[in-house]
Amino acid sequence: MALHFLVDDPLSAGVGETVTLTGPEAHHAAAVRRVRAGEEVTVGDGRGGWLRGTVMSVAPKEVCIAVEERQQFAEPHPRVILVQALAKGDRDELAVQAATELGVDAIVPWQSARSVSRWDAAKKAKGRARWASIVREAAKQAHRAWVPEVSDVVTTAALVARAQSSRVVLLEPTATQRLSTFEVKDDPRDLLLVVGPEGGISPDEITALIGAGADLVRLGETVLRTSTAGPAALAVLSARLDRW
Numbered sequence: 001m002a003l004h005f006l007v008d009d010p011l012s013a014g015v016g017e018t019v020t021l022t023g024p025e026a027h028h029a030a031a032v033r034r035v036r037a038g039e040e041v042t043v044g045d046g047r048g049g050w051l052r053g054t055v056m057s058v059a060p061k062e063v064c065i066a067v068e069e070r071q072q073f074a075e076p077h078p079r080v081i082l083v084q085a086l087a088k089g090d091r092d093e094l095a096v097q098a099a100t101e102l103g104v105d106a107i108v109p110w111q112s113a114r115s116v117s118r119w120d121a122a123k124k125a126k127g128r129a130r131w132a133s134i135v136r137e138a139a140k141q142a143h144r145a146w147v148p149e150v151s152d153v154v155t156t157a158a159l160v161a162r163a164q165s166s167r168v169v170l171l172e173p174t175a176t177q178r179l180s181t182f183e184v185k186d187d188p189r190d191l192l193l194v195v196g197p198e199g200g201i202s203p204d205e206i207t208a209l210i211g212a213g214a215d216l217v218r219l220g221e222t223v224l225r226t227s228t229a230g231p232a233a234l235a236v237l238s239a240r241l242d243r244w
Helices: 023-032 091-102 121-141 156-162 203-211 226-240
Strands: 003-006 018-022 040-044 049-059 062-072 080-085 106-110 167-171 191-195 215-217
Touching: 003 023, 003 121, 018 023, 018 049, 023 049, 023 062, 080 091, 080 226, 091 106, 091 121, 091 226, 106 121, 156 191, 156 203, 167 203, 167 226, 191 226
Parallel strands: 003 040, 080 106, 080 191, 167 191, 167 215
Antiparallel strands: 018 062, 040 049, 049 062
């Protein structure tokens, strides 16, 4: 498989034109991946733009690629959005990384009642930037045409408000409905998959979200860590939505 690179600006080059990697991505291509002139690579812009071409020249700060094919991939619909509760250590980051590789369309950090980790005013921007960096690298590694957006951290009240226009599904080990049999097709709304922290989703949060129309589902007979529950559920949903 050809090496894949990611640029920040929308791709405008067409077939027969040249696209140039600069900055950190050029360094990554030249010094880390050690691409060579004549090698075939792909380049994406994270918003559906996708180019295939041949490397023309390589320098530490500039890699030039001759475009041979251009594609524009549509954003998946409906979108599957992971609402990941903040967790201690790197468990939430592991969930975000794996979810991106598995095809999640957007990620929402959630400050839940039982989250040990807290993003106060000073940490919000830094935390979001950290997750966005993890998502970008995971999307590039997975050769994804669309890089999931990471939103600002939200409260439970904000999730309740989003349930008015989105389909909200809570992963809850005590639920009777299995995700593997939960009907997910033929609904155009975004599907928000909500994963709680280490201590689970609090009863008050469950009551509030169910009152707003959320559904409770479980994955199986065991209780998964917050770092694995979301990715496992995404694998099930990808199969149910015919993405896999």
